[in-house]
Amino acid sequence: MPTTQHPISTDYETAKSFLWHQNDSAFYYFNKFTTSSKDSLRMAMAFNQMAAIQSDAGDYYGAQEILVQSLRYLHEQDTSDRKCLASNYNELGMVNYSLKNYDAAIAYYDEAIKLSVVPNYTAIFQNNKANAYQKKGDYQHALLIYQRAFERTDQNKVEYARTLTNVAMTRWLQDHHYNASIPLQQALHLRLAAKDRWGLNSSYSHLADYYLQTQPDSAQYYAQQMYVVASLLKSPDDRLTALKKLILSSPPRDMRGYFARYQLLIDSLQKARNAAKNQFALIRYQVEQKKVENLQLQKDNNAKNYQLFKQQLLLFASLLLLIGGLIGGSYWYRRRKERLILENQKVVRENELRTSKKVHDVVANGLYRIMSEIENQHEVDKENLLDKIDLLYERSRDISYDPPRMETIDFHPKIAKLILSFATSNTKVLLVGNQEDFWQHTTAKAREELEHILQELMVNMKKHSRASNVVIKFEAQNDSLQITYSDDGVGFAEGTKPRNGLRNTGNRINGLGGQLIFDSILGSGAKIQLTFPKA
Structure with missing residues (x-):
């Protein structure tokens, strides 16, 4: 059955333009093409090119994996697939030849020769097969194939x-x-x-x-x-x-x-x-992760649309029930009284929460940061340690009131020092985009809140994640700023309730008019995305 023809993707053409002179870019666009195309033959061809790039870079096992993926999109009965099939089997032969698996290489070359539809390519496949026999030490078989090449008139x-x-x-x-x-x-x-x-x-x-x-x-x-x-x-x-x-x-x-x-x-x-x-591996992971995120976004949008439909239906039903009801002054007075009570309770809760956050940020996280720094130092500077404890004590006495915020000219080195203080020999911490121009778009209040948020994320990582690699990325977008935390730790089980620290983080980012997106699967690390408007 002939393969349905599809328009050639811009990603595919872009990849071809980079091929053999910027192979990392070619690999990226071929991989990107495979995640969105519906043309099975061109997807197989893209995988074939990716495997050739990996093999050329010495990644033979990665090339084998990609070639197996390519074969899944091809069928021997489809004549238009045979050229790519022959190329795949020849590439598998060359990979196994490089790995000195000569018997496997010969078997793959036989498949390539069987499916080949271009005489010149057939000659190349036969020569490759003879080379494998030669390396194997089977000189008689190798000579038989080489001698046949002399018989060609072209x-x-x-x-x-x-x-x-x-x-x-x-x-x-x-x-x-x-x-x-x-x-x-x-x-x-x-x-x-x-x-x-x-x-x-x-x-x-x-x-x-x-x-x-x-x-x-x-x-x-x-x-x-x-x-x-x-x-x-x-x-x-x-x-x-x-x-x-x-x-x-x-x-x-x-x-x-x-x-x-x-x-x-x-x-x-x-x-x-x-x-x-x-x-x-990183290119494939990032493209695959983007694909998963897009699918999840589609799923979330469908769920939201369904929820919106249910809400509209419920609202319509409620309106029908309310029509004809008595809306009197007593109902209004009762609702107003309840609202005032709730507002008072909310003020009390906010005051309690603000005090709790200060205790958590100043005392608990500050003390944990000092402990982490001591843990990763070969020798302890007692005077410096006493100064830090004394500063922590003075700040704990000021919890009951808000001190005036001081503008920090060079804020990014302060953030870098804070985050990198949690790096150990077992946990590598990488900062991306923590530059002065990023923080120029933030207010003093935002910088203070973000400092507490980042400290909370690193403390939480140190206590619970068992991560080997942590990446924190700072990005400026059109009208907003974005900070993305990700690690390769143990993650959280589905349904796990956030602890006080993460709840405080959510409250802080909401206070800046932003939002927090938390994504974690048990055993697969964690990813936390903070987005908030520019100043």
Whole structure:
């Protein structure tokens, strides 16, 4: 059944424009496309490209996972899917080849060859299969496939040189008495004439291996040439391979320098690949999280609309019941009296709540912050500790009245110091966007309230979350400011009632005319979003 055609997404085209020169951006837009598209074939193609990017960055296991996702959107019976299917299986073969799972690689190449509809691609898949047999040590099978390539009449010089090199090296690996120098040199001259850099990289590698035991100086020369070409190709793996060959073929006086370059390059490459793996995982997580949030927002909107309908229906029914009722002065007087009583009770509760908040913020959180700082210090400065306790005591005496608020010129360093004081060797704390221009849009009252709120969130994290990573992000929007707290701790079970600290946080942000959005699932961390208007 043919795949339904859909308009090409802007995200897909944007991803293609970044491909192979800004791969992180290409990966982001391909991933974004897969979360919103309904075109199964293009989704599979996007996953295929994402896997190729991950494989190129050395994230082979991540690439396998993405390729399996791609296969779920394709069907062998659909002829329009076969090209992408063949590409997926070839990519899976190359990933397993890189992981040295040669039997699995051969099986995937067989699937790619079976589904291939483009002769040139079929030739590439067969060559890849022969390479796997060669690496496995099954030289007979490898030679059978390479020999078939000679029978093709449509080979160009580059393809012929590739086949010639592969046949010569496989015969030499099978029998070290075989003289492979003539065909290897012939292939090298063809590649030099064609300016085929990848082919030259292969030829220099094979010639270095061939001459290693018999002519080490020749092996060293070809290894040096391979290193030069690999550098031009910006291929760190091939540069490492060339350095290995130089270490093996060079005299002792040169070995140390090549080994130092090898160690430096492999360390740099490992760091870059680890960073790429983390970046790919973060991109996928953020896009998936956004998708989940959008779905939740749709669900919430539907629930609100249904609730609004119920309220309107209830209101209509109430109006029908009230029509004809007696609305007398006694009812008005009774309601007014009740309202006055409630207002008085509310004033009392507000005074109690304000005092309670001050006790909690000044004494409890202040004391806990001092304890946290002592806990994370190797040595305790007694004089500094006494000063902080004395300041805490003086502030506790002033709880009964509101002192005048002092303007702080540099407020962001104060916030940074407050939040980072909760960082430990087990808990990493990251601030994003805590800049002076963010706080310029806040009033003195807002800054005071936000300082208490942030202190409360960090105390709550320290006491309950068991988080390893905490991120607090400050963002300025059109007419509002937003602070987002997130951690990877234990989270809260559904239905958990907020403690006093979190209730105070909600009351404070409401007092600023803002809102608090609390999102947490047990075992999956917590996310708290504070939004309030600019001053």
